[in-house]
Amino acid sequence: MSDFNPFTLNLNTIDDGEKKINHTEEFDRLLKRLNRVICDVHMASHGYDTSPDKYIHVNNLGIVDPVAFTLPADDGTGGGVAIALKPGARIDGYHFDESFNNLRERLKNILISHRSLPTFGDGDLTGMSAAIASMGNWTLKLSPNTEINPDSLPRWINTTNEDLGRHTSSTLKFVANELVGKLPSALGQLQQAAYATLYLLNTNVHAVNTLSHDTREAMQAAIKACENFTKTRILSTLKFIGTAIKIAKDAEIIWKGDGEKSAGVAQEVAQWLAVHDINTTIKSPIYNDETILSGLESAIEKLDTAFLEAETSIRDGYIDIAYALGERYKRNMLTIDHENTSVDPYSGTISINWDTYSTIYTIDLPSTAKRFRSVQLERYNVRYGTNFSRSPKLGLGEIGPANSFYDTIECIGHTLERLAESCDGIASGLKDFENTMKENDTESADNFRKITAKIDNYVEKCPKFPPSPSDS
Structure with missing residues (x-):
């Protein structure tokens, strides 16, 4: 527990730190990253590794069809679309894009109201x-x-x-x-x-x-x-x-x-x-x-x-x-x-x-x-x-x-x-x-x-x- 003195806001670590941050911009940056990495976790729980350009199953030989899936973009959008790893591979019915959308929607519902929090501002101006x-x-x-x-x-x-x-x-x-x-x-x-x-x-x-x-x-x-x-x-x-x-x-x-x-x-x-x-x-x-x-x-x-x-x-x-x-x-x-x-x-x-x-x-x-x-x-x-x-x-x-x-x-x-x-x-x-x-x-x-x-x-x-x- 720490005591907060309302007449010395400048001496408080949190308040002083918020002066230097645009909350909405930082929130958006973090949410984009969170949208991206939560999809990685979802795929990992289904046995997929994250390579530089796609999700690929940890054991692609004989366990699943030779199918990989696209990664979301850096801003967390998209991804989950099936990719055939060899000609003729069956990809019908394989997709994670809907799951990704549900994950992003869940994150939005949890966090979006906090995006609107006002910034501390710039002195007497804002x-x-x-x-x-x-x-x-x-x-x-x-x-x-x-x-x-x-x-x-x-x-x-x-x-x-x-x-x-x-x-x-x-x-x-x-x-x-x-x-x-x-x-x-x-x-x-x-x-x-x-x-x-x-x-x-x-x-x-x-x-x-x-x-x-x-x-x-x-x-x-x-x-x-x-x-x-x-x-x-x-x-x-x-x-x-x-x-x-x-x-x-x-x-x-x-x-x-x-x-x-x-x-x-x-x-x-x-x-x-x-x-x-x-x-x-x-x-x-x-x-x-x-x-x-x-x-x-x-x-x-x-x-x-x-x-x-x-x-x-x-x-x-x-x-x-x-x-x-x-x-x-x-x-x-x-x-x-x-x-x-x-x-x-x-x-x-x-x-x-x-x-x-x-x-x-x-x-x-x-x-x-x-x-x-x-x-x-x-x-x-x-x-x-x-x-x-x-x-x-x-x-x-x-x-x-x-x-x-x-x-x-x-x-x-x-x-x-x-x-x-x-x-x-x-x-x-x-x-x-x-x-x-x-x-x-x-x-x-x-x-x-x-x-x-x-x-x-x-x-x-x-x-x-x-x-x-x-x-x-």
Whole structure:
């Protein structure tokens, strides 16, 4: 068993190897070879040797008519047609071409769905790696840390708070501390969810890469077994190495961090999601072509079962993340529009520079809301279904657990939109505050309550979170 770290795909032997391989091209090459050598085994089991240009019986004198048979082409097609070794030899009724066709059809049925497995891809450009790159970039832009996040969203949040602090007002202090000041924490929570989602996305890539790798390894093992049997006709054991991916979740420690220390988000996520590769050996005795095919079929079935179990765990992981988001949403940890408005009574004289004050509601907050909306729309850059498309017979179907993935990032995206709406509401409330306070320079807690009420007038987006896993 080996531990797999979804944040260091480059350090994993299988994933790193898949970057250098076009799975479909390599699959086709191996299948052509397998189509060829399985015919050799079939003929060997009937007493025929493989010469450079034909199949010929090991004892052609008096046991059978002087008949040989054509070899399949290098790509495994054709072959099995009778050849008269001397003039007048009877060849009617002698043929293996139908048997060869049946063998090739059997191999096709066993393996063909695996031909469709997607490639890892080339960096940000193609394949599954494109989905990883897009999700990674989006996750980074959710960080509330200006030193980490290249996007301007956390900078606009900081600028808004700084501009609020330039004035002497208890109301503006409450806005800074209880509303705008809580945006980084909410953003950090959402980034943790995005990181956990990225973790599972990378694990899905690893599962696909592992299935591709193990499929080709099984094909190579079958080819070697065919070649050995044809050469020696000695009973041996066919061995296949399969990899099961087990995902362990510890619900008790999910999201115990405060969500603000974004530099350690990956490490925090890794504490509650663990992925293990478990290698198993599948053995099958070789007697003839049928035992090789049966052994290969059994191995592929076990690989498919392990892949289905992995994708089922990944899907459940996405649902768990969305559910955990919903629980935090209920506790107002992801929003600022349902904050407790029962602030302690206060009153006092304000000191506000009205010439610069309007910048907060005309530039700072609108820019913050705009960046929230821009960032949340970037989730559509993650092409999970497109980049993971394969045969519907594999795993959870043609697009795997993509629907659960999209449901989860929709929860994140809709929550970001609700935060943007809250910023719009704060801006409107601060404008009303200006109109009121220009005529009366004494403020009270009612001013803050009016601003929070204004937010409630603006928020409309209600994310849809899944029910408790125990309810489903």
